[in-house]
Amino acid sequence: MAKWAALKNEIAGIPSVVAANESRLAKLVDTGxxxxxxxxxxxxxxxALSGLLPRRQQxxxxxxxxxxxxxxxxxxxxxxxxxxxxxxxxxGFARDAARKTLAxxxxxxxxxxxxxxxxxxxxxxxxxAGVMTIRSSPGEGVLEYAAQIINRIAxxxxxxxxxx
Numbered sequence: 001m002a003k004w005a006a007l008k009n010e011i012a013g014i015p016s017v018v019a020a021n022e023s024r025l026a027k028l029v030d031t032g033x034x035x036x037x038x039x040x041x042x043x044x045x046x047x048a049l050s051g052l053l054p055r056r057q058q059x060x061x062x063x064x065x066x067x068x069x070x071x072x073x074x075x076x077x078x079x080x081x082x083x084x085x086x087x088x089x090x091x092g093f094a095r096d097a098a099r100k101t102l103a104x105x106x107x108x109x110x111x112x113x114x115x116x117x118x119x120x121x122x123x124x125x126x127x128x129a130g131v132m133t134i135r136s137s138p139g140e141g142v143l144e145y146a147a148q149i150i151n152r153i154a155x156x157x158x159x160x161x162x163x164x
Contacts, residue, residue, distance in 0.1 A: 001146060004067040007060050014057045021049045068142045075142075075149050076134045083149070087132045087156055091125035093163045098122050128155050 025046035032039040098119040099112070106112035116122055131152045138145035 007064040011060045018053050021046050071142050071146050075146050079132050079134055084132045087129040090160050091129050094121045094125040128152055
């Protein structure tokens, strides 16, 4: 995520660098002493930057897309390998706990199952497990998706601690 943020900041700053460079180049060409080697060197530098900055922006944009893919891949791996199995296990424990508590109050199995699913504990487990799904194209954006996953890691740990 830090790589993504650094790339995003660099890309955002390139247009102002381009504008400042073009302004500097125009000023040097208009008013600079072309007989002065340092002025010619600065003009050459500005011209080189004019050619390089658009390529730099394109490259950083491609790298940003790659960083987003890496973040998404890391989210998917965390969900698949650790979080989803833990969330399912915690949801099972929540259902068992709700069943133990509610079984004395419901003789009809259908009503008991309904009450279990509507219990606060099971609803909390479902809310946590609901975010532990792999989305290939999160509508809210990759960073927001990653932030949700990170928040749910803490929620899951708290929930697991309450179940014990």
